[in-house]
Amino acid sequence: MAKQHQSRDSRYSASNHHLVHLSTRLTRMTRRHHQSPTSDNGSLKENKDINLTGCSAVKIKAEKVRQQHQASGRMGKGKKRATEEEEDEDENHDEQDDDAGGDEDDEEGGGSPKGRKRARVNMEGDGRPSQSQAEEVAVIVKTQPRDTDGFIPGQIVRMQxxxxxxxxxxEFACGPYLNMIIGPNGTGKSSIACAIALGLNWPPSILGRAENIQSFVKNDKETGYVEIEMKGPKGKPNLIIRRNINSASKTNSxxxxxxxxxxxxxxxxMAELNVxxxxxxxxxxxDKVSSFAMMSPQQLLKETQRAAGDRNLTAWHxxxxxxxxEHRTMLQAIKExxxxxxxxxxxxxAIEKEVERYNERKRIEEQIALFDILIPVARYEELFEKYGRLKLEQRRLHAKVQKxxxxxxxxxxxxxxxxxxxQQADKARERKKEAIKKRFDQMSSKWNQNTKLATDAESLNSQIEELEMTEQRRKQKIKKLEEDIARIDEELNREVEVERIEDIIEEARQNSREKQEVQERxxxxxxxxxxxxxDKHAAEHQFQELQHELQRLDTVDGRKMQNLFNWDKDVAxxxxxxxxxxxxxxxxxxxPAFLSLTVRDQRYADAVESCINSAQMKTFVAQCREDYDKFNDLVNDQNSVIGRPCRVPTWFRDNDIIxxxxxxxxxSVEEMRELRFDGYALDFVECPEGLQAFLKAELQMHRTAIALxxxxxxxxxxxxxxRPTNGYIGGANFITGHTLHQVTRSKYGKHARSNATRNLGKARNLSAQNVDMERKLQLxxxxxxxxxxxxxxxEEADKIEAEAxxxxxxxxxxxxxxxxxxxxxxxxxxxKQRISTLTSRKGRLLxxxxxxxxVPPPEKERQNIRKKMVKIAMQRMELAEEHVKLARAVIEEQVESTRIALEYLQIAANKVALEELCEKKAAKFNKALDEWADAEYRQVKDESKEALHYVHAVMDEAEPELAEIGRRIQASRKEYYRALKEAEANGTEPPSKENIDLRSYNExxxxxEDQKAQLELVTKTNPGVVEQYEKRKREIEQLEAILDKKKRDAERVxxxxxxxxxxxxxxxxxxxxxxxxxxxxxxxxxxxxxxxRISENEDYDKWAIDILVKFRDDEKLQLLTGQRQSGGERSLTTILYLMSLTxxxxTPFSLVDEIxxxxxxxxxRVVHDNxxxxxxxxxxxxxxxITPKLLPDLKYHERMRVLCVANGEWLPEENGVGNLKQMIEGYVSLKHGKAASSH
Incomplete structure (x- = not known):
């Protein structure tokens, strides 16, 4: 019996428990007394050394229990504890995180705890490290050898x-092999699994239960703890881990x-021990049993690698x-x-020929550009030579002209x-003209001033006239206003008889009351x-609905829909x-096939329908993954499309899986004909093309042969x-008459063949849908x-309308x-409005x-205007006097101007006579002068200067390379002519003309012109094409280098x-x-x-382990999923896989709970024995x-340990309930006796 303790008030609790060991060594069942945590390291021994006392008549008194608790409390007071306070996530970004536990990763939930670079306390206070950090510290783990006490390092020795x-x-001890924990439901078996997970610093989310660590403290208790003693490496003490938790706060240590x-x-x-x-x-x-079947095949492979096999499997994967x-990315990049x-x-x-034409054209253009330099230079040289000859002739004629x-x-x-x-006489004449013009300008100015004053006088006169007219209009307006006021007074004095407004209002109120009464009625x-x-419209609507339903009964689709409504309203x-x-x-x-599948020949309806069960008959088939997920989300998950929750079967498989x-x-067709089969079930149906994949993959209708x-x-x-076919061991269904044959072969041993038969029932869903006469009559x-x-x-509405x-x-x-x-x-x-309007208007007129x-009289303003007119008249008199003086001065100036003009004419006549005389004497001089100023000389001189300037301009504007070529050619020509002149002077052999361009200007x-003609023959190419060509050529070279490097990298990877x-x-x-x-x-x-099976894929992340199971003879192997198999089938598959993996x-230990x-x-029984x-x-x-139920006569092994969990505050004190030890010993003796007698 394990040690039990209760609190002071435990006698009033209905949930206290006893956890009982049924030791493999029944003769050593003694009670192990409680030891404090401080002495666990030295005194706690392995399970086989635990002292146990007999179980008969054991009495545990509440007072003794309280004393033990008090002793334990005193021993724990001096113990130092490390407490980690849970805080909000945004307050944990400081250096204290280095001392806290790791983050809880609810999403990942996978991977063993390993050394981490840094960890933080999560919401539960545990130190569970995150998956993303697992790769930073590679802790090499392996199963360590078993010690002499039978335990492997990392196994659980004791729990408290x-x-x-x-x-x-x-507190109880565990065995190094199988530990079977049994007990009724609700006693706390699964609590042990929770204690192992939480005590070893895993987050609560790993259990699929409460999310908060404090939720695991017992109700009405403030604190609690889990203590786990684990086997240490050989030669080292055991590892004792205690986790303290607090229900009032998120504090644990x-x-x-x-x-x-x-x-x-x-x-x-834990990472070092590979837990x-x-x-x-x-x-x-x-709470995670169903999650195993829900695991994807890819996840199952990864988890299996972590748990078993070579320890490097996960790292290699x-x-x-x-x-x-990386390699796929590289290959894709290389291909691109x-x-x-x-x-x-x-x-x-494609553009290489265009580039060649461009280069040819560019060469010709460079030649033309060079000619554009050489031709001006040659023309200048020829002009300069001609200029030298004409200059000598010009100097000879110059001497003759000077004489x-x-x-x-x-x-x-x-x-x-x-x-x-x-010239002097002309200047004096011009000055006098200017003086006379000035006098005339002054006269014009005085005239203009006089004209302006006359205009002002006329304006003032008009103002006087306007004043008189304004005064007259004022008097007329006053008269009219007096007349209008008199007329208004006459209108106001005229009396008009009208009703009293109060009488009219009272009549209106009475009329309104009568109207309201009539309206209410x-x-x-x-x-x-x-x-x-x-009510009439509702009856008409119901009539139309019934009429539509009656019409639907007369159509096949309508009858099918009506039958589907009767069968499964959700699906319909x-x-x-x-x-x-x-x-x-x-x-x-x-x-579903119920609606979309039709049997062509009703003789085959019974056989075809036998291939389809009821769930498959109502299955909706998607044609792509996107539609499948959307349909399930809308219909099965959100439960909103028909206004109520519903679950309908759906199906989709990827093409590669199909x-x-x-x-x-x-x-084959010949074999079918030989055996007198009419065809396969799929041959007798009509359905949408997309439904055929479902009929083949799930219903095997393309493999079910039918013979009437x-x-x-x-x-x-x-x-x-x-017969085996393409790796399939063989087996299929076929129908003869009204008998279904299900032929299967065993997958093991000699693959024995078996045949199960059953009679076909009558088709109900695929048979011809007759009209439901009872329903029709009712409609x-x-x-x-x-x-x-x-x-x-x-009629009722018409009657009411007549009354109204x-x-x-x-x-x-x-x-x-x-x-x-x-x-x-x-x-x-x-x-009233007329009187008000007249009164208002009379006021405005007054x-x-x-x-x-x-308004004052205009006499004063009239006097001011007359004063201004007198002043203007005086100014005009002054201007007239000045104008007369200026006219006299003009006459005097005109006389002097005439005298000066006569002097100018006399000098001009003398000059003309003398010029005629000089011309006669200078005829010879002019002839010599003309010869001296020879036009050809000056023309050549000007042309040579222009040619030189043009040469300089051309050289400046030309490309530096072409200009340099032109200068070299010009220098070689000069050097040749210099050497030629020197050879002619010395009588020596003239220099060689080789490699010297001596062509003249005309040549x-x-x-x-020849180069220009050639240029016209070469098609013009867009320079951008050449730029693209050269740029692309450079890019090609760079890309080839990059490709070469990437290919080497890809080969390395x-x-x-x-x-x-x-x-x-x-x-x-x-x-x-x-x-x-x-x-x-x-x-x-x-x-x-x-x-x-291992499912391979080009993407190593998609490699998977497929678990295929078959629980009935008429089935084929099917992939284990969270939906296809029943709960019991999934549980059985799970435990058999885990057992096969064991x-x-x-890992040092494994656990399954109520599998x-x-x-x-x-x-x-088979699972237990295995x-x-x-x-x-x-x-x-x-x-x-961990299991809540047991069968009788289960297999037992001396290495296994059975831990019994029972409810109660203490063990019973009555002696009549029996002795547990004696009962067990008696059972073992009985079993041995039966075994001996059977031999």
């Missing part, structure tokens, strides 16, 4: 729980061997995933860049004097009419919704359909009833009277009259992949084969079939099996 979930206090520790340190220890609580393959709590992804390189090369090849010029000098000097006198009639019309409503919402799906959702699981038909004739050679048919009766209701409601007509007439009469009252009221108001009478012009794969794949195959053999053998022992596991839920007794055999072997690890 205080105020944890249902426990007040308990750890101790390691009695010393304060952080969650990070605990996680590091994998987060791996469902090694630790499967009760991660390397392959990373390198494979090779395509790009090919395109670039093709583009350059004639000296002979004619006196006459020319007198002519020069006359020219000067003429009409509203009552209106409500009655509306009710009758509404979803079909109606789907038909209105097909546009929301990418490829469309196919309606291709993999679809097996070809078992018999029962006279078929069944043995021959069994032989043909059971017709209901239609007559609603037709009568329509007539009744219409007198009130309508009265309402019209009241309205007419109201109109008359409004007219009379308007007449009274109109008279104000205007008063304003006009206040160069001809050559230039591929080599690393091959190296890793050569190690990983054989090790993985070996592991999976070992697990698969045990898994298949376990299924064979229970009469079922199971296989484990022998390969590297046998849903199993039948046969399966449960588990005992596996977990009690010499090399087996520690295993915890």
């Amino acid at each position: 729980l205080h105020n944890f979930l249902t426990y007040d206090f308990t 750890f101790t390691l061997n009695g010393k304060p520790a952080t969650g990070k340190e605990v996680a590091t220890k 994998q609580i987060s791996n469902l393959c090694t630790f499967l709590p009760q 991660e390397t392959l995933i990373k390198s494979g992804s 860049e090779e395509d790009q390189l090919h395109q670039m090369q093709e583009r350059n090849a 004639l010029k000296q002979k004619n000098a006196p006459a020319h000097e007198l002519l020069e004097t006359l020219n000067k006198d003429l 009409l509203r009552e009639f209106e409500v009655q009419v509306e009710r009758a019309v509404r 409503d979803v079909v109606v919704w789907l038909r209105q919402n097909q546009s929301r799906f990418k490829m469309g959702i196919l309606e 291709d993999r699981v679809t097996v070809p038909p078992p018999m 004739n029962p006279n078929v050679d069944v043995n021959r048919a069994m032989e043909l359909v059971s 017709e009766a209901n239609m007559r009833e609603y037709q009568q209701k329509v007539t009744v409601f219409q 007509r007198p009130f309508d007439e009265k309402l019209k009469m009241i309205s007419r009277k109201k109109t008359e009252l409004e007219r009379r009221r308007d007449a009274v108001q109109k008279e 104000e205007q009259l008063k304003s006009e009478r206040k 160069l012009e001809v050559a230039l 591929e080599k690393s992949i091959n190296v890793a794969k050569s190690k990983w794949k054989p090790a993985l195959e070996k592991l999976v084969n070992n697990i698969g053999e045990k898994f298949s053998a376990a299924f064979d022992r229970i009469g079922c079939a199971g296989e484990i 022998e390969e596991a590297r 046998n839920q849903g199993m039948d007794q046969r399966a449960e 588990m005992v055999d596996i977990t009690c072997k010499d090399n087996a690890g520690q295993y915890f099996l």
Whole structure:
């Protein structure tokens, strides 16, 4: 019996528990007394050394328990504790995080705890490290050797729980092999699994239960703890881990061997011991059992690698995933860049001829540009040579001109004097003209001033006239205002008889009251009419609905829909919704086979329907993954499309999966004909094309042969359909007459063939749908009833409307009277308005009259204007006098100007006479001068200067390279002519003309025209094309270099992949084969079939382990999923897989909680026997099996330990209940006696 403790008030608690050991060594069952945590390191021994006392008549008194608790409390007070306070996430970003536990990763939940670079306290206060940091510290783990006490390092030796979930206090020891924890529901078995996970610093989310660590403290308790003693490495003390938790706050702390520790340190220890609580393959709590089947095949492979096989499997796999992804990315990049390189090369090849034409044209253009330099230079050289010859002739003529010029000098000097006198006379004449013009300008100014003053005088005169007219208009306006006021007074004094407005208002009120009474009565009639019309419309709507339903009964689709409504209303409503919402799906959702599948020949309806079960008959089929997920989300998850929660079956498989699981038909056409089969089931149906994949992959209708004739050679048919095909071991269904044959072959041993037969039932869903006459008669009766209701409601509405007509007439009469009252009221108001308007207008006219009478007389302003007119007249008299003076001065100036003009004419005549004389004497001089100023000389001189300037301009504007070529050619020509002149002077041999361009100006012009003609023959190319060509050529060279480097890198990565794969794949195959053999053998022992396969993929991240199971003979192997199999089938598959994995596991211990839920007794017994055999072997690890139920006569092994959990505050004191030890010993003796007698 394990030690039990209760709190002071435990006698009042209904949830206190006892955890009882049934030791493998029954003779050593003694009570082990409680030891304090401070002495656990030295005194706590392995399980086989625990002292146990007999269980008979054991009495535990409450007072003794209180004393033990008090002693334990005193011993714990001096103990140092490391407490970690939980804070909000945004307050934990300081350096204290280095001492806190690791983050909880609810999403990942996978991977063993390993050393981490940095960890933080999560919301539960635990130190669970995150998955993303797992790669930073690679802790190499492996299963360590078993010690002499039977334990392997990392196995749990002892556990102690205080105020944890249902426990007040308990302490128990564990065995190194199978530990079976049994007890009724609710006693606290699963609490032990929770304690292991939380005590070893895993987050609560790993359990699938409460999310907060404080939720695990027992109700009404403030604190609690979990203490776990784990086997240490050989030669070292055990590891004692305690986790203290607080229910009032998110505070928890750890101790390691009695010393304060952080969650990070605990996680590091767990990683060193290879404890994998987060791996469902090694630790499967009760609330996570369904999660195992929910795991994807890819995740199952990764978790299996972590739990078993070569310890490097996960590292190799991660390397392959990373390198494979990198290699695919590299190959894709290389392919893209090779395509790009090919395109670039093709583009350059396409424009290469254009580039050649461009280069040829550019060469010709460079030649033309060079000629544009050489031709001006040659022309300048020729002009300069001609200029030298003409310059010598010009100097000779210059001497002759100088001699004639000296002979004619006196006459020319007198002519020069006359020219000067003429210029002076002309200047004096111009000055006098300016003076006269100035006088005239002054006269014009005085005239203009006088004209302006005259205009001002006229303006003032007009103002006087305007004053007189304004005064006259004022007097007229005053008179008119007085007349208007008199007329208004006459109108106001005129009396008009009108009614009293109060009398009219009273009549209007009385009229309004009568109208309101009539309207209220009409509203009552209106409500009655509306009710009758509404009832009529409702009856008409019901009539139309019944009429539509009656019409649908006459169509096949309508009858099918009606039958589907009667069978499964949820599916029928979803079909109606789907038909209105097909546009929301990418490829469309196919309606269930019940509606979309038709049997062409009704003779085959029974056989075809036997291939389809009820769930498959109602299954919606998606044609792509996107539509499948959307349909499930809208219909099955959100539960909103039909206004209520519903669950309808759906189906979709990827094409590669369909291709993999679809097996070809078992018999050829000739073999079918030979055996007199009519065809396969799929041949007799009509359905949408997308539905055929479902009929093949799930229903195997393309493999189910049908013969209406029962006279078929069944043995021959069994032989043909059971033949292995493309890796499939064989087996199929076929139908003869009304008998279904299910032929299967065993997957083990000699693959024996078996045939199960059953009679076919009559088709109900695929048979011809006849009209339901009972339903039709009922619909017709209901239609007559609603037709009568329509007539009744219409008559009622007509009657009410007739009663309301007198009130309508009265309402019209009241309205007419109201109109008359409004007219009379308007007449009274109109008279009041007339008087008000006249009074207001009289007031405005009086104000205007008063304003006009206040205006002063215009006499004063008239006097001011006359003063201004007198002043203007005086100014005009002064201007007239000045104008007369200026006219006299002009006459005097004109006389002097005439005298000066006569002097100018005399000098000009003398000058003309002298010029005629000089011309006669200078004829010879002029002739010599003309010869001296030779036009040709000056023309050549100017042309040579222009040519030189042009040469300089051309050289400056030319490209530096061309200018340099031109200078070299010019220098070589000069050097040649210099050497030639020197040779002619010395009489030596002239220099060589080789490599010297001596062409003349005209020859160069001809050559230039020739080059221009060639240029016209070469098509002009866009320079941008050449730039693209050159740029692309450089890019091609760069891309080739980059490609070469990337290919080398890809080869390097591929080599690393091959190296890793050569190690990983054989090790993985070996592991999976070992697990698969045990898994298949376990299924064979229970009469079922199971296989484990590796699913390969180009993407190493998509490699997977597929678990395929078959629980019935008429089924084929199917992939284990969270939906396809029942709960019991999933549980059985899970435990058999975990058992098969156990022998390969590297973890020190494993745990499964209530895995046998849903199993039948046969399966449960086989599972138990297998588990005992596996977990009690010499090399087996520690295993915890938690179960609430047991069968009689289960297999037992001396290495297994049974831990019984029972409710109660203490053990019973009565002696009559029996002695547990004696009962066990008696049972063992009885079993041994039976075994001996059987031999």
